[in-house]
Amino acid sequence: MYQKYKNGEISAIQSFVIILSVIVGSGILGLSRVVAEVSQQDAWISVLLNGIFISLIMIIIVYTISKFPQYNFLQYTCCLLSKPLGYLISISYSIYAFLVTAIVIRFLTEMVYTWLLPHTPMYITNFMILITVVYMTRGGLTTLARFAEVLVFLLIPFALLIFIALPEASIINLRPIGGSGISNILKGVFPSFFSFAGYEVILIYYPYISDKQRPVMKYSVVAILSITVLYTATVMSQIALYGPQEIAYVLYPSINYLTAVDFPVVERTEIFFTIFWIFTVLATIGIQYLAGCIVLQNIFTIKQTRFFTYIFAPIIYLLSLYPQNTSEVVDFGNLVGNFNIFFGFVLPLILFFMYFIRGRKNVNEKHS
Amino acid sequence: MKFLKKFFNHNKSANISHNNNSKVSTDLTISKDINVNKSRLQIIFKDCSDIIYRNLTLYDEDSRIEILLIFSGNLVDAKELNENIIKPLNYYGLTNKDIHPIEKFTLSTAEELISVNSIDSTHSFEELIEAILSGNTVLFMNNCNQGLVLSTVGGDGRSVEESPVENIIRGPRDSFVESINTNIGLLRQKIKSTFLKIKKTTIGNETHTIVSVIYMENIVNKQALEKIISKLDEIKIDGIFESGYIEQYLESSPYSPFPQMQITERPDKVCGNLLEGRIIILVDGSPLALILPTTFFQLFQSPEDYYERILYGNFARILRFVGFIIATSFPSIYVALISFHQEMLPMDLIIDLSRTRAQVPFPPVIEALLMEFTIEVLREASARLPGTIGQTVGIVGAIVIGEAAIQANIASPAMIIVVAITALGSYILPHYSTSYALRMIRFPMILMAATFGAFGIIIAWSWIIIHLCNLDSLGYPYLSPLAPLDSDIKKDGFIRSSLWRFKYRPKSANKSKESRW
Numbered sequence: 001m002y003q004k005y006k007n008g009e010i011s012a013i014q015s016f017v018i019i020l021s022v023i024v025g026s027g028i029l030g031l032s033r034v035v036a037e038v039s040q041q042d043a044w045i046s047v048l049l050n051g052i053f054i055s056l057i058m059i060i061i062v063y064t065i066s067k068f069p070q071y072n073f074l075q076y077t078c079c080l081l082s083k084p085l086g087y088l089i090s091i092s093y094s095i096y097a098f099l100v101t102a103i104v105i106r107f108l109t110e111m112v113y114t115w116l117l118p119h120t121p122m123y124i125t126n127f128m129i130l131i132t133v134v135y136m137t138r139g140g141l142t143t144l145a146r147f148a149e150v151l152v153f154l155l156i157p158f159a160l161l162i163f164i165a166l167p168e169a170s171i172i173n174l175r176p177i178g179g180s181g182i183s184n185i186l187k188g189v190f191p192s193f194f195s196f197a198g199y200e201v202i203l204i205y206y207p208y209i210s211d212k213q214r215p216v217m218k219y220s221v222v223a224i225l226s227i228t229v230l231y232t233a234t235v236m237s238q239i240a241l242y243g244p245q246e247i248a249y250v251l252y253p254s255i256n257y258l259t260a261v262d263f264p265v266v267e268r269t270e271i272f273f274t275i276f277w278i279f280t281v282l283a284t285i286g287i288q289y290l291a292g293c294i295v296l297q298n299i300f301t302i303k304q305t306r307f308f309t310y311i312f313a314p315i316i317y318l319l320s321l322y323p324q325n326t327s328e329v330v331d332f333g334n335l336v337g338n339f340n341i342f343f344g345f346v347l348p349l350i351l352f353f354m355y356f357i358r359g360r361k362n363v364n365e366k367h368s
Numbered sequence: 369m370k371f372l373k374k375f376f377n378h379n380k381s382a383n384i385s386h387n388n389n390s391k392v393s394t395d396l397t398i399s400k401d402i403n404v405n406k407s408r409l410q411i412i413f414k415d416c417s418d419i420i421y422r423n424l425t426l427y428d429e430d431s432r433i434e435i436l437l438i439f440s441g442n443l444v445d446a447k448e449l450n451e452n453i454i455k456p457l458n459y460y461g462l463t464n465k466d467i468h469p470i471e472k473f474t475l476s477t478a479e480e481l482i483s484v485n486s487i488d489s490t491h492s493f494e495e496l497i498e499a500i501l502s503g504n505t506v507l508f509m510n511n512c513n514q515g516l517v518l519s520t521v522g523g524d525g526r527s528v529e530e531s532p533v534e535n536i537i538r539g540p541r542d543s544f545v546e547s548i549n550t551n552i553g554l555l556r557q558k559i560k561s562t563f564l565k566i567k568k569t570t571i572g573n574e575t576h577t578i579v580s581v582i583y584m585e586n587i588v589n590k591q592a593l594e595k596i597i598s599k600l601d602e603i604k605i606d607g608i609f610e611s612g613y614i615e616q617y618l619e620s621s622p623y624s625p626f627p628q629m630q631i632t633e634r635p636d637k638v639c640g641n642l643l644e645g646r647i648i649i650l651v652d653g654s655p656l657a658l659i660l661p662t663t664f665f666q667l668f669q670s671p672e673d674y675y676e677r678i679l680y681g682n683f684a685r686i687l688r689f690v691g692f693i694i695a696t697s698f699p700s701i702y703v704a705l706i707s708f709h710q711e712m713l714p715m716d717l718i719i720d721l722s723r724t725r726a727q728v729p730f731p732p733v734i735e736a737l738l739m740e741f742t743i744e745v746l747r748e749a750s751a752r753l754p755g756t757i758g759q760t761v762g763i764v765g766a767i768v769i770g771e772a773a774i775q776a777n778i779a780s781p782a783m784i785i786v787v788a789i790t791a792l793g794s795y796i797l798p799h800y801s802t803s804y805a806l807r808m809i810r811f812p813m814i815l816m817a818a819t820f821g822a823f824g825i826i827i828a829w830s831w832i833i834i835h836l837c838n839l840d841s842l843g844y845p846y847l848s849p850l851a852p853l854d855s856d857i858k859k860d861g862f863i864r865s866s867l868w869r870f871k872y873r874p875k876s877a878n879k880s881k882e883s884r885w
Contacts, residue, residue: 146851
């Protein structure tokens with residue numbers, strides 16, 4: 001294993017961890033509110049359906065990219081969609097990634113402001129988060145993947161936290177199962193789609209997996225499915241505790257859920273959770289930010305991403321301070337979420353079909 | 369200015385020519401006339417009163433044979449020199465003085481007579497000088513243009529004793545001493561294998577210190593070994609007195625608080641690491657061996673973990689991880705809780721804490737820094753003082769200062785408890801140099817906690833984790849087997865598993881996939 005992982009490469013297991021932590025980081029906190037607003041007590045069915053749907057997309061993505069093992073994001077989009085379109089998509093992807101970074105940073109700042117530091121000005125909190133992210137990403141993909149790998153173990157105790165309020169919850173809140181109607185359940189898939197946002201980073205990171213002979217496809221699908229299980233359990237337990245009507249008025253149900261119980265030594269479990277959740281969100285931010293930087297690196301064919309991580313930091317700092325209040329942050333988030341539909345759903349499908357229409361022949365020729 | 373420049377330039381060139389002169393003298397070949405050799409050596413060893421020239425005279429068939437022995441009186445084993453070199457030669461001379469034997473006395477006859485364990489013949493003056501300086505005896509004979517190097521290394525040294533720094537309760541007691549030969553002997557005693565290789569180089573253009581790279585040939589990663597040897601060859605220094613010099617030259621991130629190689633005094637630990645494929649560096653004159661590559665988790669491993677029964681070993685190891693967390697962040701958690709997140713503590717505890725803190729005039733952060741600083745000063749003072757006084761200082765510091773600080777309302781009792789537990793926690797680790805790392809991290813952590821509360825602690829921890837992810841030891845990831853994740857984590861990471869599951873070596877040290885047995 002001596003220097004097996006060259007700088008800028010990741011292992012297949014690390015790609016699994018990256019998918020896991022990029023999705024969980026920001027998605028879980030408000031998940032049950034947004035879904036329950038639409039599909040009421042059957043929100044968990046929507047989440048489950050959505051999870052299965054996204055696993056299918058994941059299969060499509062990994063299948064398509066695995067045909068281009070030597071190509072990076074820019075190269076295979078150019079190969080499949082023509083050069084100008086490939087450049088356009090790459091540039092818009094990096095803009096999208098930076099916007100997501102800015103929003104998640106702002107989101108984390110809001111969280112810290114609300115639960116931990118109500119008197120500290122936001123621009124200072126924001127700055128602390130940003131320098132952490134720059135420090136995380138300046139070392140390249142390898143450092144980032146290792147960071148995510150260390151912190152992914154935090155998800156295990158977090159997952160166990162789902163059970164703590166179950167004695168207070170009542171199953172009757174979940175009934176009648178399927179009572180909100182199939183159309184509402186299907187509509188609920190839509191908001192829950194955004195809680196899974198972030199899995200599209202595999203488009204960028206897949207070329208950097210060093211041991212592609214391992215079942216990357218299996219890993220990525222298992223990552224999505226385990227998140228689906230986690231999300232479904234979370235939504236179920238939260239609706240069981242609050243009921244579908246009450247939950248609509250809770251901004252972060254996953255945090256408030258923990259106020260239901262007190263432990264003997266640690267009072268305010270939710271603050272405890274928030275403190276450790278910062279780690280996970282930091283990993284999410286880093287992964288999104290570096291994805292944008294790597295796409296830029298592909299475009300400008302520079303050896304290191306370090307340069308981009310430095311120069312885009314001030315821009316992201318200003319972007320994340322731009323919204324005036326929480327509701328603007330949410331609006332801004334919804335706006336950027338629409339891009340997510342393109343990169344997480346439309347683009348993979350286009351790539352998949354283009355591969356069948358024109359790519360297949362070209363690729364085979366090039367390989368032979 | 370010009371004059372000065374000229375002056376310096378002149379000096380420099382003079383130096384160079386001087387160096388060249390000394391080089392020329394060492395490049396000389398050995399003359400057949402021993403008096404020429406002697407006078408040459410006397411020039412080289414001018415004013416070196418410890419060098420002894422001993423003349424012996426023998427007779428053979430038709431001529432007188434002059435023999436010259438040169439050695440440093442303080443470095444050789446005088447008994448061996450007298451009994452095994454001078455005595456047989458003289459005896460031969462005495463018995464043959466009158467008889468005039470027929471055979472010719474040659475250098476090989478001398479070799480037959482002398483009974484020391486190692487004899488080398490050499491033509492180069494440089495080698496001879498080095499041999500004399502490392503305690504060997506050099507033999508010249510007239511009409512013979514080579515010298516013999518007779519191994520008579522003696523000199524004073526410590527005998528093998530119990531390790532004063534790395535104590536363990538169950539396990540072998542021996543520890544390394546200053547002499548590298550004794551140390552290598554200790555390793556050979558434990559690993560009786562021909563695959564145990566010892567590569568010797570000398571570093572330091574004045575001290576000519578022997579540095580040995582030790583490895584198991586069948587296990588070690590050749591690439592890593594070559595890298596170490598080439599790095600050792602690049603070291604330019606005049607003297608090496610401790611393996612710490614080598615450590616600082618070899619590590620890739622010298623400004624990191626975390627040690628990138630292990631140091632140990634224990635031969636059993638070194639042997640254990642050798643069998644995992646790691647590389648050991650021993651330096652003559654230092655009882656501390658360097659082990660590399662090292663991972664973060666090794667800092668928590670003590671040989672006793674493996675000697676004790678599995679449950680006890682794991683109990684101790686988990687204790688050490690808890691000690692690590694306590695040592696780095698307990699004071700900062702206290703500061704964050706008291707200044708920012710009082711609501712997280714139970715009501716009764718808050719009331720108690722606030723009652724004791726009411727008299728203290730300082731904010732928690734000043735209180736914490738003050739007490740931490742005191743305890744660091746105490747520690748440093750007691751480490752430098754001779755044994756018994758050191759203990760006294762420790763007790764005086766702990767009892768008197770702690771008690772007085774509470775009485776004078778400078779610190780609250782809770783703070784004293786926090787500081788005391790933290791101090792204990794930082795010494796729980798088996799490696800002394802790790803506790804340096806922990807103590808250095810603690811102060812910025814307290815400051816971050818005082819500025820940003822729990823958020824600050826998390827940010828500081830993120831920086832530490834990112835830094836650890838960036839670190840490498842000899843090209844191996846420092847956080848392995850946690851990141852990059854590996855199946856080894858089950859075997860010897862946070863806990864150690866049963867010995868029979870160690871069949872395959874940890875991947876963070878070698879690349880051979882063969883099983884151990």
